[in-house]
Structures are given as structure tokens and as C-alpha cells.
Amino acid sequence: MSASMRAVDLRGLSRGGSVGSSHHRARLQRRVGGSHRARGVVSCSVGTEAKVQQQVPQQMPLSHTGPAPGASSRTLKAFNQSGGQSRYLSEKSAIVAIGLSIHRTPVEIREKLAVPEAEFAQAVTDLSSCPHIEEAAVLSTCNRMEVYVMALSWHRGVAEVLDWMCKASGLAKEQIEPYLFVLRDDQATYHLLRVSSGLDSLVLGEGQILAQVKSVFQNGQGVDGFGRNLNGLFNRAVIAGKRVRSETEISKGAVSVSSAAVELVDMKMPEGKSVADAKLCIIGAGTMSRLLVKHAISKGVTSFVLLNRSLPRAEQLAADFPAATFDIHLMDDLLECTAASDVVFTSTGSEDLLYTKDMVADLDECSLPERMYVDISVPRNVCPSLAELEDARVFNVDDLKEVVAANKEARARKAKEAEYIILDERQQFNAWRDSLQTVPTIKRLRSKAEAIRVGELDKTLNKLGDLSKKERKAVEELSRSIVNKLLHGPMQGLRVNEGSDVEAVRETIDNMHALERMFDLKAVEEAELRQKMEQKKK
Numbered sequence: 298m299s300a301s302m303r304a305v306d307l308r309g310l311s312r313g314g315s316v317g318s319s320h321h322r323a324r325l326q327r328r329v330g331g332s333h334r335a336r337g338v339v340s341c342s343v344g345t346e347a348k349v350q351q352q353v354p355q356q357m358p359l360s361h362t363g364p365a366p367g368a369s370s371r372t373l374k375a376f377n378q379s380g381g382q383s384r385y386l387s388e389k390s391a392i393v394a395i396g397l398s399i400h401r402t403p404v405e406i407r408e409k410l411a412v413p414e415a416e417f418a419q420a421v422t423d424l425s426s427c428p429h430i431e432e433a434a435v436l437s438t439c440n441r442m443e444v445y446v447m448a449l450s451w452h453r454g455v456a457e458v459l460d461w462m463c464k465a466s467g468l469a470k471e472q473i474e475p476y477l478f479v480l481r482d483d484q485a486t487y488h489l490l491r492v493s494s495g496l497d498s499l500v501l502g503e504g505q506i507l508a509q510v511k512s513v514f515q516n517g518q519g520v521d522g523f524g525r526n527l528n529g530l531f532n533r534a535v536i537a538g539k540r541v542r543s544e545t546e547i548s549k550g551a552v553s554v555s556s557a558a559v560e561l562v563d564m565k566m567p568e569g570k571s572v573a574d575a576k577l578c579i580i581g582a583g584t585m586s587r588l589l590v591k592h593a594i595s596k597g598v599t600s601f602v603l604l605n606r607s608l609p610r611a612e613q614l615a616a617d618f619p620a621a622t623f624d625i626h627l628m629d630d631l632l633e634c635t636a637a638s639d640v641v642f643t644s645t646g647s648e649d650l651l652y653t654k655d656m657v658a659d660l661d662e663c664s665l666p667e668r669m670y671v672d673i674s675v676p677r678n679v680c681p682s683l684a685e686l687e688d689a690r691v692f693n694v695d696d697l698k699e700v701v702a703a704n705k706e707a708r709a710r711k712a713k714e715a716e717y718i719i720l721d722e723r724q725q726f727n728a729w730r731d732s733l734q735t736v737p738t739i740k741r742l743r744s745k746a747e748a749i750r751v752g753e754l755d756k757t758l759n760k761l762g763d764l765s766k767k768e769r770k771a772v773e774e775l776s777r778s779i780v781n782k783l784l785h786g787p788m789q790g791l792r793v794n795e796g797s798d799v800e801a802v803r804e805t806i807d808n809m810h811a812l813e814r815m816f817d818l819k820a821v822e823e824a825e826l827r828q829k830m831e832q833k834k835k
Contacts, residue, residue, distance in 0.1 A: 390431060391451040392526060394485035395458045395477065396443030399499050402476040404695050408676035409466040410473075412437040413646065414512065418520045420465070425522025427457040432524035434517055434531060436492070438509050439554065439675035439694050440499055445489065447526045449826070455479055486530060486726055490719045493538035495547060496712050499694075500557055500701050502547035505584065507538035529729060537722035544718060547711040555588030555644070557700040558671050559596060561692060562640055564700070567666060573597030575665065578638035580604045580631070580651065582611040585644040585673060590618055602626065602634045632656065639663040642671045643678035654682040662688055673697075728802040735791040738809045741821045742787065750780045787812055 397407065412420050412435050424433035424446060432447035448454025459477070463470055480488050488497070493510040495502040514531040517523030542548045563572040573596055579586050582605040590601060600622045605611040608625065615623035626634055635641055635657065643651060652670060660668075667690045672679040677693055684691040754776045758769060790808040813819060
């Protein structure tokens with residue numbers, strides 16, 4: 298699929314209001330060499346950043362299909378042809394996924410769009426405050442940045458999300474659009490279930506993505522804007538991810554980003570040497586660093602230099618691996634520890650560069666022909682310009698594709714088994730979501746019936762003339778009883794019991810559509826949507 302087919306054309310769209318808080322934008326400034334610059338635009342002599350706009354989206358591995366290309370193209374085509382027209386009176390609210398991932402998007406773009414976990418709630422609040430977005434969630438990892446929204450009008454919802462992305466990252470629309478995918482309803486659901494199951498990961502079946510999806514679900518609890526639909530979607534994604542890993546062998550022998558980084562170093566070692574012969578320095582003591590240690594030990598490494606901002610977490614990591622020795626330091630000793638190492642792994646949540654070209658240019662030579670800097674952080678911790686030094690090699694998460702390119706056929710077979718589970722879970726989610734549609738229909742039907750009852754009751758009471766209080770009450774109760782008994786059958790036909798199978802839900806939805814036609818409930822729905830849009834604007 299060409300870049301032009303994936304691009305979102307926003308020409309002709311009406312511009313929405315400002316989205317994204319100053320708090321969110323404030324984090325986009327980083328200090329490099331004593332000066333403030335837009336996040337990701339660092340003061341290092343490298344042409345990469347300047348050429349971001351000209352980069353062609355990379356081809357993804359054959360075993361990773363990413364979002365279904367046809368579905369994404371159709372959605373984007375419909376979006377472009379719509380001219381961004383508001384459709385909220387002619388279509389129901391839609392679940393929309395808008396994002397980009399490692400399969401097509403370079404790290405230079407992804408790092409500028411990354412949303413730290415601490416800013417998840419603010420991002421959801423900013424997005425859900427947009428006029429056409431009811432609910433929002435953000436899945437931001439080192440390999441992807443995806444926004445899920447419940448949009449009143451998916452056309453304008455997409456435009457508002459893209460506007461928010463631009464404001465949050467400092468990137469122009471033209472820089473984001475070539476890499477963007479847009480998926481709607483069934484395809485958006487399917488995509489998230491695949492992501493959670495590890496089928497869309499660079500390393501097929503890796504387990505960390507399930508923990509990250511679960512983190513979105515947990516962080517969303519109590520956050521305004523993370524509503525019922527997305528809460529249900531992410532809960533179903535966690536269930537699907539667990540089922541795929543327990544019912545298939547997709548995670549058997551699967552590697553993580555961290556283990557792929559160790560494997561990459563092993564591949565790049567001089568002939569006759571392995572990673573076990575190198576002096577390793579790991580910066581950061583989080584989950585990724587823990588996995589780095591685990592896989593390096595499996596390769597024969599017995600000692601590490603470990604740096605972290607605080608000692609307790611680093612000491613805890615070291616205590617979990619008694620078979621290895623650790624030389625633990627605080628970040629003040631960064632350059633000293635780097636000079637004593639052959640390979641440096643960076644895995645931190647820092648939004649600032651830890652290494653620039655000028656910082657390491659005068660370091661002593663290591664025992665290898667070139668010191669390796671393996672940066673698996675997003676945003677990156679190592680400036681790409683280090684690669685210009687004769688004694689340095691720089692790798693980032695995008696370079697791990699070389700490691701995971703092996704055994705594509707075996708991974709594809711495992712993925713095929715998982716697809717059946719994903720399709721089943723998607724059907725279960727759709728049945729649950731469909732069942733929610735009956736709730737407003739029940740309310741509208743009862744509301745319309747009550748309006749008719751009250752109107753006819755008033756006419757009758759006026760015709761009957763003077764009645765006692767007791768007589769008026771008897772007539773009113775009679776009218777209410779007649780309406781309730783008439784509505785009993787239709788109401789039962791609209792109710793979905795917990796645990797109902799897909800067929801039962803489908804029959805209920807058919808009943809709902811029939812009642813909407815018979816009682817002309819569409820007009821009631823349109824009035825409610827107009828009122829909702831007016832409230833959003835206020």
C-alpha cells in the first residue's frame with residue numbers, strides 16, 4: 298500500500314477549536330546543550346531529523362500485517378471523500394483507531410508523539426473535550442502510538458485527533474499523515490485485539506504489550522473520557538491477549554524487545570567474539586532493563602555495570618539475579634561508566650538525551666573496534682549523531698527488525714492459530730456493544746409512549762369536566778396501566794440477559810430496529826444528538 302493511500306487529506310476541513318492543554322505541550326520541550334528546543338529536535342549534527350518529512354514508510358515483516366491495509370485504505374478514502382462533513386445525524390457513534398507503529402513509522406516520528414504514562418489522564422481529558430469525541434484512550438509504547446476514540450462523527454473525530462497529535466508533538470500534519478492508519482468499528486476492534494495478543498508486535502507473541510494494554514485499562518478507571526465503550530474494548534483486549542497466550546504456543550520461545558537487543562549485539566560482535574566477551578553497561582532499572590539482564594545472562598554474561606536515578610530500584614534488580622555481579626552507580630557517573638564499557642544499553646523513561654556527540658567524543662577507546670550504543674528507549678536517549686564518530690555505533694528499536702526477520706514461517710503458523718481466538722473475542726465484544734444499543738431505544742420508546750399518554754390523558758380529562766381527585770387518579774392509573782401492558786412485550790424483546798449468546802443478541806437488535814421503524818424513534822434520536830452536540834459546544 299502506497300504512502301499516498303494511507304495519507305489523510307484534511308484539505309477543505311473546517312478547523313476545530315484548540316485541543317491539547319498547555320500542560321501536555323510543556324513536556325515537549327527538552328534541554329540539550331543548555332538550550333530549549335522542541336522535543337525530539339536536538340542540537341546534534343545529524344541530517345536525520347531534517348529529513349523526516351522525506352522518509353518513505355518502511356515495509357513491515359511478512360509475518361506482521363499490521364492494521365488490515367484494505368480496511369485502513371477504505372476508511373481513509375471515505376474520510377477524504379467526505380470533506381470532513383459532519384455526519385452525526387446520519388450515523389451512530391463509531392469506535393475509531395488512529396495511529397502509527399514501528400512497521401511503517403521511523404522512530405524520529407514516534408518519539409515525538411509518545412505520551413508518558415503519567416500524562417495519560419491529561420491526554421484522555423484533552424481528547425474527550427473535542428466537540429465530536431465522546432471517549433478516548435491512548436496506547437503509547439516504544440513501538441506504537443495509537444489513539445482510540447468514540448466519535449459522534451468519525452470524520453470530524455479523526456480530524457480532531459490529528460489536530461491534537463500535531464499540537465502535542467510539534468509536528469506538521471504533512472509529517473504525520475504518510476504514516477497514519479485509520480480504522481473504524483470492526484476493524485478498529487480487530488486491530489486492538491491483535492495488538493494485545495502480540496500479533497502486531499515487532500517480536501511476534503512478546504508479552505510486554507499485553508501488560509501495556511492492561512495498563513491503559515487500569516489507568517483509565519476513574520478518568521473522565523475513558524467511557525463505557527472503550528472500557529469494554531480494552532477489557533476484552535486483555536481477555537483476548539491472555540487467551541491467545543494460554544491456548545496457543547505463540548509465546549513459546551518468543552523474544553522480547555530486550556532479548557532482541559542482546560541478540561543484535563551478539564550478531565554485531567567481531568568474528569570470534571560474543572556478547573559474553575564484552576563489558577556491558579545498562580542504564581535504567583525498569584522492566585526492559587530487567588529483561589536485558591535476564592537474556593544477557595542466558596548468553597553467558599556474568600557481570601554488569603548498572604546505572605539508575607535511584608539506588609533502591611537498581612539494588613532490587615541486582616538482588617533478583619544472584620548469579621551475576623553488578624557494579625551499581627547513580628547517573629552522575631554516566632560518562633565514567635560509559636568509558637569503561639564496550640556496549641551501552643539505554644532503557645529509561647527520560648525525555649532528555651543522555652548521550653550527545655560532544656559528550657562522548659573524547660572518551661577512551663574500548664576493547665572493541667567500536668563502542669556500541671543500543672538505545673531501546675522511546676523517546677530516544679542517544680543522539681543519532683554519535684554514529685558519525687569513528688569509534689561508535691548506534692542502534693535503536695528500528696534496527697531490531699534484523700533480528701526478528703528469522704523464522705517468519707514458524708511465527709506465521711502460530712499467528713494463524715491465534716486469529717481464531719481473536720475473531721471469537723471480537724464477536725463477543727460486538728455482541729456486548731450491540732446489546733448497549735437497546736438501552737437508549739428502550740428509553741426513547743418509553744419516553745414517546747409517556748408523551749402520548751400524558752397528551753391523551755389531558756385531552757380526556759378536559760372533556761370529562763369536573764372530576765374528583767380520586768376519579769382523576771383512577772383515570773390516570775388506567776392510562777398508565779394500559780401503556781405499561783402494551784409496552785411489556787416490546788420491552789422484553791429489547792432486553793439482553795447477561796451471558797446471552799451472539800444469536801440471541803442479533804435477534805434482539807433485529808427487534809430494536811423493527812421497533813425504531815414502527816414507532817419512528819429516529820426523530821427522537823436525532824433530537825437527542827442535536828442536544829448532545831449543543832452541550833459539547835458549550
